[in-house]
Structures are given as C-alpha cells and as structure tokens.
Amino acid sequence: MTATDPPRAPPPVTTRNAVVFLAVIAGGATLKWMQDILTPLALAVFLAVMIDSFARVLTMRTPGFPRKLALPTAVVLSLALFGVSVWIVVVNSKTFFDHSSEYVASLNAIIAKFTPLASRLFPGLQLHGVPTIGDLAKLWNLQSYIGDVAQSFKNFGTSAVLVLIYLGFILASRKGFGRKIVALFPHHAERESNMNMFQRIRDGVEQYLWIQTVTGLMIAVAAWVVMMLVRLDNAFFWAFLIFLAAYLPIIGGAIGCFLPPLFALVQFPDSLWPAIILFAALQGIFFVVGNVIYPRMQGDSLNMDPTVILLSLAVWGALWGVPGMFLSTPLTVAAMVILAQFEGSRWIAILLSEDGDPQGAGGKGGHGPAPDSSPARRTPRKK
Template sequence: MNQPVTPETPATSGDAAGTPIPAVPMLSYREPRLVAHRLQRARSARRHLRGIRIALNLMLALALLYTVTLTKALLIPLVLAAFLGLALNPIVASGARLGLPRWLCASVLMIALIVGIGAGIGMLTQPALGWFHEAPAVIRSFVPKLKMITQPLEAASRATQSLVAGQGARAPAPTQSALAFNAWDVVATTPKVLAAILTVVLLVFFFLVYGDHLLRRLVEAAPSFSYKRHAVAVVRSIQTEVSRYILTTTLINFSLGAVTAGMLWLYHMPDPLLWGAVAMLANFIPYVGAITTTTVLALVGLMNFNDAGPALLPALTFAGITAFEGNLVTPMIQGRRMRLSPIAILLWLLIWGWLWGIPGALLAVPMLTSVKLVCERVRGWRWFALMVQR
C-alpha cells in the first residue's frame, strides 16, 4: 500500500526499479530576495572598497610628488649620477674583462671626464659672460631693427586710441632696465654648486666601482634560485639597454652640437662653439629644446645681421638639421622599440619640469625611457610600457 503524504514526511517517488527518490524541498519565496539582497550588498561593498583604494592611491601619488619636490636637492644629483654610472659602466666593464682593476678604470675615466668637461666649460665661460654683460647694449641696438615690424602695430594702436579717446595718445617711453649681477649671489651660490658637482662625481665613481657588487647583494636576497636567475636576467638586460640608450643619445646630441657649431661658423655667426653647446644640451629636451634653440639662433642672427635673410638663415638651417635628426637619424639608430609617444614625452616634461625645473626637464626623457624598459619586464606594469610607446 502507498504511504500517505504528511507534512512531516516529504513526498517520494520511485523509478522503474522501485527505488524511492527523495523529493526536492521547495524553496521559500523569501530566499531569492535574500540572496539578491546579499549580492547587492556585496557589490556595494566592493564599490566602496574600490573607491577607497583609488582615494588612497591618489593620496599616495600626491605624497610622493611632494616628497620628490621637497628632496630634489638630494634626488637630482643621485639620479644624474645613476644615469652617468649606467652610461659609463660598459667602458669600465670592458677594462675589467681585460684584467684591469675596476677602481683603476673608473679613476682614469673620471679624471678624463673631469678634464674634458672642465676644458669645455673654460672655453665657453668667457663667451657666455660676454653675452650676459653685453646684453643691454645688444638689446638697445636690436630694437631699431624691429622698426619695420613694430611700425604697423604702433599705427594700429594709435588709430584705436584715437577712436576711443577722440585724440591720439602718446604712449609713455619705456624704461630701460639694465641687467644687474650681484656678486654676493654668486658667492652664496658657488658652494652649493661645487657641493652638488662633488656629490655627482663621488657617486658616479662609487657606482662604477661597487655597482656590480651591490647588484650581486640584491640578487642574493632573492628567496629561490629561479627568482635569482630571473632577477639577474632582468637587471642585466635593463642595465645594458639603459646604458646603450644614454650613450647613443649623448653621441647623437654631441654630433648635433658639432654640426650646429660648424654651420654657424660657415655663416660667420659669433661664438659658434657656445651655441653648438647650447644646441647639444637643449636637444636632451625633445621638441622644446629644438624650438628654443631655433628661437635663440633667430634672435642672435637678427642682432648681428642687418638683413632679414642672412639673419634668419642659421635658424632655418638648424630647424632643417633637427628635423632630419629627429625623423631619420635617431629612429634609425635607436630603433622602434626605444621610440616614445609625443604625448607621453610632453606630459612627462611638464611634470618633471614643474617639479625640478630645468634639471628635471633635462632628465625627464632618460627617466621615462628607463621606466619604460623596466615596466616591460615587470609583471603587472606592461600596460604602462604600451601606453608610452609610439
């Protein structure tokens, strides 16, 4: 006989063999609402946690920017020394492979660099000081040459003033301001500059001598052999590529400065070595450096030549040289992998120029390239390398 179904006994059914199968208990109509409510609360909690994480990351970024700005007197020599050490390390490593001590190779290299840079500064100091001292007189002689440009503007200004005021108004004569050099400012700034130079020299020397030893100690701190091997491969590849990039960029900029100096000498421009050095240093700042150097050469040409054609010819020639270098020479030598997005370069220049001034603008692109090379090999940060790549 069939067993009656009661509230205490759930209904069962049988298969073909007569085996009883327990019936599935019916869910209450409140349970789906409870599950949906819990899912909604979980999603809301995840959204709140994501918002808190974003806010904390923004606060951390602002704290880092403030710290970088506050400690720029310490970080600028350290970053500059690190880049110089990376650039010069292959030369010292080549000497070490020949059996020479690293300290001897580093000492000879640093002495040669100090002598070469000191000789270059000594050659360029006198022309630079001459331009600074003669700037007021040069500017006064340069103003009449702009009369052809300013006359239509002055006529339009007088016509506008006559229409507004009913009579011509004479503009007040501009006051001439002379450039004043305070000897006390020079004396107060010299010890800081010398201390920064000495710091960079010592850091570069110790990076060249003990850099590999420090890297070995960092690798030994890895937890396992696989991590050690991966760390060695990553560090060596980054060191090689960054040093190659810095050396290549320096040689390209030096060649650009030499070609610019020769071109200015052919055009009989004054102090071609000075403006060649300015072009070399400014080319470390992409786009902005070329525009600034072209403008400076145009002004110098207008100050030294009476006709507009010979005056603007050096600036136009330099613009053609930089266009050839930036679009053909540098991409061909460095390759596509080292090319960066112009938007990323301009944003990076804006950030580091705002934080560190002119030194930040000069170091911005090497820092961006180094960060890109590091992010390509660090898991989780490859998106940044793709964002800044051209």
C-alpha cells in the same frame, strides 16, 4: 587563517587598478616633496651608470686594456670632458662680454627700427621717444630676473657638489652590489630574473645616452656649418650649446636652434636675411633629425612610445625642474621595466612601451630575447 579556511579571492581588477593609480599619485607627491634630496642622488646614479658604461666600452673596444684601470680611466676622462665643457663656456662667455658694448648698440638700433611699428600695432602703448635697452631693462625690472638667475646658479653649484659627493660614494660602494643582490635574492631563478631587470634598465639608460649624443652631434655639426656660412660670431659656442640642449629630449634641440637666429639679429642689425636663413636652416635640420632619424633610433632601441617621452618630459619637468627634464627618459624607462614585473602594474608598463611588450619578449630593440628564449636567459645585445 587556518588550514581549513578557503583561499581568499584576488581583489577585483578595478580595485587593483585604483590602488595602483593612487600609489602613483602618492609617489609623485613624495618625489615633489623630496626634490632637493632625490634630484642630486638621481643625477649621481645617472652619472655612475654613464661612467660604468664608459669603463665597459674601454675594456670591450680596447684590446689588452687592463680591467682594473677601466673605471679610474673612465672617471678621469669624464672629469676631463666636464672641465673642457666648462672651459668652452667660460672662454666664450668672456668673448661675448668683451663685445657687449657693440651688442648693446646693435640692440638699441633694432629697438629704434621697430619702435614705430610697435606704436602702430599697440596704440595703448605709451612710448616717450625711442627707448633704449637700458630703459626697457628698468621698465621690465630685469634686475629682479638677474637676481633669480644668480640664485639659480648658486643652487646649481650646491647641487653639483652634492652630486659629486653622492657619485663618489656610489662608485666606492659598487663592489658590494653583487653581494647585496645575492643576499636579497637567495634563490637563483629569482636572482637571475632581477639581474635581467637591472640589465634592461642599464641598457635603456645607455641607449638613451647614445641616441641623444649621436642626434645632438648631428644637429650641432650641421648647425655649425650653417652658422659658419652665415659668418655668425662664436659659431662653435652656439653649436656647443645646441649639443648640450639636445640632451633635453624632443624640445632641447628646438630651443637651442632659436638662440643663434636671435643673436644674428643683434650681430646684423641692418639686415634680417642672416637671421631668416639661420632660422629656416636650423629648424629644417632639427625637423629632419627629430622627426626622421631620432624616432627610428628611439623606437628601435628604447621601446618607448614618442608620446610617452613627451609626456614624461612634462611630468618630470613639473616634479624636478630642468634636472627632471634631463632625466625624464631614463627614469621612465626604469619605471616601465619595474612596473612590468608586477601583475597589478603591468598594464601601465604596456601603455608606456611602443610595441606593447615592455619586457622585451618579442626581441624588439635589443631589450629582450628571441621569441623562443627565456627572459631569464637572454643575452644583452652588444652595442
């Protein structure tokens, strides 16, 4: 193109949006194809952000805490929390298996109670006598499912090792991040704009962790109180599982609240009332937290549409399985912030946001400045 040639006209909006749409599809196919490589890396980056946030909280909330010791302390505390979590699961699993014979007897009693009802509801179901849990296990070929579960745990162990390796290298190379940013963006205005973008992504991940932790604790503590009143065995263990399940946005707490009532059927085979009371109370707790408290915290902090959170849960779950569901909200927040930086993809970011302002120019939720300030000069809200 010479100096005398007229400038090229920008592509039509339809063409530009079609290219963005095809790029999204190609990106999704690539993410699915590279699942085994990218999933541990994404989890490691998420943990690195969490540990970095923990370190900054130590320096800001603890007067006189040495800055150089903040990151090592955060790493040690994070590993300690992980070890305590594993210990809780192992100890309570041992207690569960120690009482497995009693639970098998209760299951057989429940099966015997409901076998006549099943025969009336399903006339074509041919039952020779009263089946036991062992007969049903053979009928449904549960051994194959147990094998799949064992393989899943093996894959989880391998992925955990990769995540820890990635995490170690990410934490070791974090000191050079600032120099890389300077080299990538030599102009001050461009560098500051991109640093603000990274800051918004980090704020979104931290807010997500804060929201899921607080709401998960609310559900778990209230569930523990109800389970103690009903005298359910291993109440602390079930409350802990509910807390962990709450990190799956929207559906995690609901799924976790189904497990204790099912266990109550096994522990109290002579009465349905403990299971009914547990189910009604736990679902009531989840409904209040999930539909009153959680949307308000999420809307005021993440600037993410609740429908988008549910859709992202399904999309990332289809791409990366359970790790994708766990990372769905942080990944969507990052995608929204990045897409908002480009004219051709800003419309996608607007649809993903709650208030139509993905860059936070209106100052909602702490992700943007006041209406009369510059995006490049904004100061992140203190948590």
